[in-house]
């Protein structure tokens with residue numbers, strides 16, 4: 001089993017709520033001990049995987065993120081079209097715009113570095129878009145799904161923030177990724193707050209009187 005595979009399994013378990021943050025950190029530390037990242041030979045280590053160079057790690061990240069954000073743009077814009085909850089509809093449109101511009105800018109930077117956006121939406125991504133755009137699924141169910149799968153923005157983006165902080169040569173990409181992550185955190189925090197507000201029991205007129 002490759003280190004990359006093990007890391008992804010671990011991240012999936014954490015995102016899916018199967019293990020908590022403490023368990024995630026513990027397992028990650030163990031993984032590091034069992035097979036320490038090969039720093040020799042000028043390689044670059046990022047998010048559980050080693051790359052031949054910083055540039056290779058960045059290009060890999062840009063390609064994956066550009067494709068993921070394009071999927072997010074589609075999911076959120078289609079959800080906004082069928083959204084029945086007035087107070088979140090325009091927020092969803094804002095999120096969709098963010099996702100779309102992230103995809104454009106990350107893709108542009110990838111091309112500037114000599115890469116190509118070949119990443120395509122996988123089966124999981126396609127299912128996600130279908131779930132979000134289905135008018136039969138209640139808005140609160142969609143918010144709950146996002147919260148369960150992504151949870152706390154700070155926790156989810158910790159490995160990405162560490163990767164960004166480790167970039168030493170390509171400062172142009174580092175700075176754009178810093179802004180990208182802040183947008184993503186803002187989106188997740190807003191979704192989390194919307195979920196909490198819409199899940200809260202409604203105060204009855206008698207109780208509030």
Ligand SMILES: [Fe+2]
Nearest residue numbers: 069072099184
């Ligand atoms: Fe996103």
